Amino acid sequence: EGKKEWLPVSNYPMTKAWLQRDPWIFNFTTRAEFGKEHQIAIELALVETNEMRKVLQGQGMTIESLEELKRIGKLLMAWIAHLQKMKGSVISSHPFGWEVKNGALQGFIYGGMKYAANGTSPSANPDPVIASQYAPTGDRQPWIDAAEMVTSQGKPAFDAIIASAFAAPLVRFTGQSGMLMSCFSVASGVGKSTALRVAQGVWGDPVRAMQSLSDTQNSVLHKIGETRALPLYWDELKTEQDSKKFVNTVFTISQGKEKSRLTARASQRAPGTWQTLLVSASNESLMDIVESQTKATTAGIYRVFEYEIKESRGKWIVDPSDAQRLVSRLNDNFGQIGLEYASFLGNNFERLEAEVAAMGRELGVETNTIADERFWIATITVVLAGARYANELGFTKINEEQLKFFLLETLEHM
Numbered sequence: 268e269g270k271k272e273w274l275p276v277s278n279y280p281m282t283k284a285w286l287q288r289d290p291w292i293f294n295f296t297t298r299a300e301f302g303k304e305h306q307i308a309i310e311l312a313l314v315e316t317n318e319m320r321k322v323l324q325g326q327g328m329t330i331e332s333l334e335e336l337k338r339i340g341k342l343l344m345a346w347i348a349h350l351q352k353m354k355g356s357v358i359s360s361h362p363f364g365w366e367v368k369n370g371a372l373q374g375f376i377y378g379g380m381k382y383a384a385n386g387t388s389p390s391a392n393p394d395p396v397i398a399s400q401y402a403p404t405g406d407r408q409p410w411i412d413a414a415e416m417v418t419s420q421g422k423p424a425f426d427a428i429i430a431s432a433f434a435a436p437l438v439r440f441t442g443q444s445g446m447l448m449s450c451f452s453v454a455s456g457v458g459k460s461t462a463l464r465v466a467q468g469v470w471g472d473p474v475r476a477m478q479s480l481s482d483t484q485n486s487v488l489h490k491i492g493e494t495r496a497l498p499l500y501w502d503e504l505k506t507e508q509d510s511k512k513f514v515n516t517v518f519t520i521s522q523g524k525e526k527s528r529l530t531a532r533a534s535q536r537a538p539g540t541w542q543t544l545l546v547s548a549s550n551e552s553l554m555d556i557v558e559s560q561t562k563a564t565t566a567g568i569y570r571v572f573e574y575e576i577k578e579s580r581g582k583w584i585v586d587p588s589d590a591q592r593l594v595s596r597l598n599d600n601f602g603q604i605g606l607e608y609a610s611f612l613g614n615n616f617e618r619l620e621a622e623v624a625a626m627g628r629e630l631g632v633e634t635n636t637i638a639d640e641r642f643w644i645a646t647i648t649v650v651l652a653g654a655r656y657a658n659e660l661g662f663t664k665i666n667e668e669q670l671k672f673f674l675l676e677t678l679e680h681m
Contacts, residue, residue: 276338279328281307286350287391293347294392299327306379308392311347315340362393363401364495364541365439365616372620375436375496375613377470378403378606382613397493400476403602410604413465413593414663417458423673424450424576426665427650428462428546432469433662434653435498435544436612440623441645444542445491448646449573451549459548459576460502461594466546467500468597470605477502491541497605501547513547514556544649569639572646574677604662611660623652634678643681647674 283296291311296304307326313319319340320330330336366373366381374383376390378401392398417425431448438446450459464473478487478501491499501513547553557571612619627648630636636644654670657663 274338276342277328277335278331281342283389284346284350285389286347292392293343293350294389297328306392309343314343314347361495362391362398362493363497364436372616375609375616377401377497377609378602380609382610384614387610393493394489397490399472401471401494401497401602401605403606404472405600405603407600407603407607409593409596409600410465410468411662413468413597416590416593417462417465418663418665420458421666421669422458422576423666423670424574425458425462426654426670427574427674428459428466428548429663430650430654430657430665430670431544431546432466432498432653433608433657434649436496436608437619437623437649437652438544438645439496439542440620441627441648443642443645445545446543446642446646446649447545447547447571448650449547449549449553449571450576451552451573452576452578453550461590463500463502463546463548464594464597466498468601468604469608470494470497470602472601473594473597476500491543494543495541496543498543499545501545513549514553544646569642572643572677573681574673607660608656608662611656619652619656623648626652634675636678640678643678647678650674 279297279299281295281297285294286292287294287308292308293311293314294306294308297307298304305327307323307328309319309322313322315337320336323339324330330339361376362379363376366376366383374381376382379390380387381390393401414429417429427448428450438444452459463477467473467477470476478490478499487499552573552575553571554568554573557568627644630644630648630651634644651667651671651674654663654665654667658665658667
């Protein structure tokens, strides 16, 4: 009849709604804290159920009565039905990494957004714990300062670690699944942990996102199944027992697929998959342990690209206390470089795929490698390409020629 009537539903504004599939989740934005917007997510199976109240209140939306809960449930059901009829309202189920549709790349996902040539759009919600570790925070300059502190040393062993942060998303273009770059040093205080924290700071919290020996294999595999194309860093492998535990995980990671398991509702959950680079720092070489655990085949050895970081006291041009201060700033300033790099990846993947493939072929010819050594060549390829793109975007000042010489020298040694 042309009349407009206001019906009270909730005290919270609900805007910017979209749907995620596999599993089906309804997402919208609200303000549960003064002056701050944040995203709410609820599985479709829980809408208009008593459990919905617990889920919403757990994310900051307090429900005052059962009547209010019913009103919100009816609104959400109608909203969901409306969105399902709209083009573009149902999006990818992946929270990180490359977006593929009908066998073709579409863009790169990071920080809650998909970056593509045709613009940006929301992405799926990751696991809440993982989301907190990889949510871009603060400013970009602290990372630039910390990276320059590392690369200004002129040590390609450290430059390779920094470049690995930009190399991991490029692993897809080599056709490999999971690769390991291992660096070790018997001496302590040589700077490998510092370089790892800076590299981790490209995408996530340099402390909480770093893997440790207390993490179970299942939790690590779940995490890499979510982050998919982001690098995984593992520091402080000190004992032989530590290394043996780690090597078991590495072999699973190299398969590129998480094991299948059931959800809480006893339905089959799709296993996570990945194509990425794992980087570890330890006090001793992993190669002997890898060899001892794979005596029947050399396949395990070829999946590990390893080099030793030599001790060189007195050559750090940055005072240790200043270095600690620069790196500690990353605790509150991380992921901003990852946002910029994700946009670059999503807008240039056709160019990057061609260049990485060409670089891999050239390195194969230059080194005259055999088929079994393809993992090593793939690792060198993506690390060199990562350094090139990080320099191109102004993130780093890595000496690419020196880095290539170092990696090829390592290859010959191996």
